[in-house]
């Protein structure tokens with residue numbers, strides 16, 4: 690018996706950091722948005738052992754892969770004797786700010802809960818998921834949502850318009866931990882307006898959504914990699930309406946009216962050493 694599951698990536702339409710917590714994590718307030726770009730997991734039931742293979746974008750398939758960590762966590766927590774053979778088709782760029790690892794972890798929790806007939810609720814899966822990564826609970830929920838706490842306190846929002854999204858991922862990846870470490874919360878002068886973005890999404894006008902985009906981690910990652918500013922300018926020049934870094938970066942995204950416009954604009958981009966993907970909000 691087996692299952693095939695889509696694991697969608699995300700972008701952050703807003704990302705605000707409120708304070709540093711004693712454990713080193715940060716309290717955030719952000720609007721998360723699923724995108725059509727996804728990895729695919731094929732999961733087959735077997736006795737005890739967890740096995741992982743992968744194709745597509747290169748990614749480690751060792752014990753540090755979040756798919757294996759998620760499966761082992763579920764085994765430990767439920768005491769099941771079941772195992773799984775998992776194949777990952779990796780399409781989401783790695784260490785990109787698109788929650789690639791978190792979404793694979795979320796898909797593994799969902800898939801194995803079903804395949805092993807564990808009967809855990811989504812809330813229970815989210816409580817386990819946050820132990821694997823702050824973005825995992827959102828990846829279990831999907832759609833559009835406000836995330837608070839370290840990212841695990843979620844308020845779902847009405848479905849947002851299916852704006853097109855052009856993603857530009859430079860050849861390098863960034864460490865999320867290093868970006869948060871590089872942020873001086875007290876020195877932040879501007880914060881994204883979460884409520885205004887919620888209104889803009891409800892109103893559904895791209896120009897209003899574009900005006901409210903904001904990510905306080907941009908200053909850190911753009912400071913480390915000034916070439917990201919050039920990518921932002923290029924995306925604006927070809928006609929993307931709103932342009933922002935996703936998560937801790939380095940992926941820059943630009944919004945368009947729809948997926949067809951994103952495909953058209955992506956074709957015009959001549960950005961050496963970058964991966965360009967046209968997708969959409971879902």
Ligand SMILES: C[C@](O)(CO)[C@H](O)COP(=O)(O)OP(=O)(O)OC[C@H]1O[C@@H](n2ccc(N)nc2=O)[C@H](O)[C@@H]1O
Pocket residue numbers: 701704713714715716717719786788791821822823824825838839840865866867869936937
């Ligand atoms: C940047 C975002 O992707 C925006 O959605 C998330 O805030 C990060 O989510 P993530 O990669 O799933 O985060 P984790 O894997 O849990 O954490 C990686 C590292 O980022 C830092 N981190 C993460 C989330 C958070 N609210 N505060 C933090 O300071 C911590 O140093 C942590 O060690």
Ligand SMILES: Nc1ncnc2c1ncn2[C@@H]1O[C@H](COP(=O)(O)OP(=O)(O)OP(=O)(O)O)[C@@H](O)[C@H]1O
Pocket residue numbers: 748749753754755756782783784785786787788789790791793794822824865936937938
């Ligand atoms: N299944 C996986 N897919 C991608 N990366 C994984 C996976 N499992 C573990 N990793 C590791 O996680 C690290 C972060 O990669 P990931 O693609 O999740 O970053 P990200 O998109 O920046 O995440 P986020 O947006 O949640 O901060 C990488 O160093 C990668 O090796």
